[in-house]
Amino acid sequence: MSIRNAAEARLLSTLMGLPARAQRLITGPALVLDGQTLAPDLQVMLTLQRLARKGDLAGTGVAEGRAALRENAVLVGGRQPIGSVRDLAVGDLPGRLYQPSRRAGSGLLVFFHGGGFLYGDLVSHDAPCRLLAEESGVRVLAVEYRVGPEAAFPAAFDDAEATLRWVHEHAAELDVDPERIGVAGDSAGGNLAAWTAIAAARAGLPLAFQLLVYPCTDADRSTESLRLFGEGLYLTAESIATFNDSYLPRPEDRADERMNLLDIDLPAGLAPAFVATAGFDPLRDEGEDYARRMVDAGAEVELKRYVDQIHGFLNILGVGRSSRAAVREIAGRLRTALT
Numbered sequence: 001m002s003i004r005n006a007a008e009a010r011l012l013s014t015l016m017g018l019p020a021r022a023q024r025l026i027t028g029p030a031l032v033l034d035g036q037t038l039a040p041d042l043q044v045m046l047t048l049q050r051l052a053r054k055g056d057l058a059g060t061g062v063a064e065g066r067a068a069l070r071e072n073a074v075l076v077g078g079r080q081p082i083g084s085v086r087d088l089a090v091g092d093l094p095g096r097l098y099q100p101s102r103r104a105g106s107g108l109l110v111f112f113h114g115g116g117f118l119y120g121d122l123v124s125h126d127a128p129c130r131l132l133a134e135e136s137g138v139r140v141l142a143v144e145y146r147v148g149p150e151a152a153f154p155a156a157f158d159d160a161e162a163t164l165r166w167v168h169e170h171a172a173e174l175d176v177d178p179e180r181i182g183v184a185g186d187s188a189g190g191n192l193a194a195w196t197a198i199a200a201a202r203a204g205l206p207l208a209f210q211l212l213v214y215p216c217t218d219a220d221r222s223t224e225s226l227r228l229f230g231e232g233l234y235l236t237a238e239s240i241a242t243f244n245d246s247y248l249p250r251p252e253d254r255a256d257e258r259m260n261l262l263d264i265d266l267p268a269g270l271a272p273a274f275v276a277t278a279g280f281d282p283l284r285d286e287g288e289d290y291a292r293r294m295v296d297a298g299a300e301v302e303l304k305r306y307v308d309q310i311h312g313f314l315n316i317l318g319v320g321r322s323s324r325a326a327v328r329e330i331a332g333r334l335r336t337a338l339t
Helices: 003-016 020-027 040-051 062-077 126-136 155-169 188-203 224-229 237-247 284-296 322-338
Strands: 084-090 093-099 108-112 139-143 181-186 209-213 273-280 301-310
Touching: 003 020, 003 040, 003 062, 020 040, 040 301, 040 322, 062 126, 084 155, 093 126, 093 155, 108 126, 108 155, 108 188, 108 322, 126 139, 126 322, 139 155, 155 181, 155 188, 181 188, 181 322, 188 209, 209 284, 209 322, 224 284, 273 284, 273 322, 284 301, 301 322
Parallel strands: 108 139, 108 181, 181 209, 209 273, 273 301
Antiparallel strands: 084 093, 093 139
């Protein structure tokens, strides 16, 4: 981390750690939308980003957006302790295995990062993988799947399915119980995890759990949450449109079932799921709609809306209090599911 970024991180940590009453002096009145109140520490963060002219996830181009996402993730992620971390090849893909200090059983969570199918890597989502593993006692295997526009759709989905097959094929050498494997992801990664669970159910491949954090499930979304929260809350409607235009330039890509999970017949035997959405997230409604679709298909599903959170809260672990508390709760669900 550069000296400038370190100074920004200290300032952000200090201001987001103030009492709520003091934070209101910085932000003004609480932001209330759809009967929900934004967490004061997140309102401070968004205010500072706006003042610094930062915070548009789409950026000014793919390279700039990737760099901005990585820099912001490091800024808000903090230093999360972990037993050990080991880089390894997952087939042809870079992977990173997170071993908690106290391992609880032989389960494994395969994690797919978010980033609109254009951004994200092992660095951008290092902090949440560390915390999920350490808090749950479950090892986490993060995979850096191929992204667009260099790797066109459906490369990311092919990589996700191949990753789960690779884990099953190498379960013995990974010391993994094939009956205690789960998949997880946030945003675009949540889409990948959900699709991988569908593909596993269709193929009869064992899968014990799916952890979907504000997943995107509808390429042509037209929801109330998109209308309400599509500006000024980190992930914007403009960003979403940019991602779609870049990653799904052909009409047949945008219509593909992998990008439209609300429109397909879900198979029997879907793995139990925990779906976490954020109250102030443009993707909130489609994530919750997909949770209900899984219930209708006979799956065991727990849906939790973190009403005071924004898209991206999974990464906000080193500053503030509210997002970290939410992610620790999610880690508890992971512990229950796979240990």
